Amino acid sequence: MKIELTKGDITKIEADVIVNAANSSLLGGGGVDGAIHRVGGKSILEDCIKIRNKQGKCKTGEAVVTTAGNLSAQYVIHTVGPIWNGDEERCSQLLANCYKNSLKLAESLEMKVIAFPNISTGVYRFPKALAGTIAVEMVRDFKSDIIEKVIFVCFDDENEEIYKDLLKNKD
Numbered sequence: 789m790k791i792e793l794t795k796g797d798i799t800k801i802e803a804d805v806i807v808n809a810a811n812s813s814l815l816g817g818g819g820v821d822g823a824i825h826r827v828g829g830k831s832i833l834e835d836c837i838k839i840r841n842k843q844g845k846c847k848t849g850e851a852v853v854t855t856a857g858n859l860s861a862q863y864v865i866h867t868v869g870p871i872w873n874g875d876e877e878r879c880s881q882l883l884a885n886c887y888k889n890s891l892k893l894a895e896s897l898e899m900k901v902i903a904f905p906n907i908s909t910g911v912y913r914f915p916k917a918l919a920g921t922i923a924v925e926m927v928r929d930f931k932s933d934i935i936e937k938v939i940f941v942c943f944d945d946e947n948e949e950i951y952k953d954l955l956k957n958k959d
């Protein structure tokens with residue numbers, strides 16, 4: 789599996805699947821969630837509402853899939869990151885689950901290229917360096933014959949620097 793780093797807006801990325809850092813309501817929010825719903829259009833929210841009606845809220849660390857609407861991707865995977873509360877062990881486990889469950893879902897959909905934002909590092913305040921370490925570790929540990937490429941999409945300079953460092957450390 790190839791790992792790439794790119795800086796910018798995830799709604800502009802060419803990928804088969806785009807991952808959204810959603811909240812448990814699945815009904816949209818700010819940050820990357822807001823951008824994905826804005827650009828992707830209302831069909832994403834319609835799918836989210838259907839999922840809500842079927843299973844209720846999405847639990848932290850879990851992932852669900854919807855159409856990607858007007859985005860160029862085929863699907864959006866919505867995963868709910870943990871809100872940082874200082875409990876490093878628990879929050880780290882939940883963030884790791886976000887990456888693992890999203891990768892598993894993408895694999896089950898036979899998707900080749902998946903793009904991740906820096907889940908939980910915005911309003912959920914997860915320390916960026918630790919979040920990056922977990923993200924890279926989970927992706928490196930995930931062995932897949934189906935997924936060919938994972939793109940980490942960093943929106944801010946700090947995350948970009950963190951990921952640059954993490955990805956040059958080995959490959």
Ligand code: ADP
Nearest residue numbers: 797798809819820823906908909910911912943
């Ligand atoms: P969370 O609630 O999981 O913290 P946020 O959307 O607040 O979610 O932030 C997650 C990360 O997404 C942050 O690092 C933020 O800088 C980044 N981000 C915000 N908008 C975009 C976007 N359009 N594309 C990619 N990343 C984005």
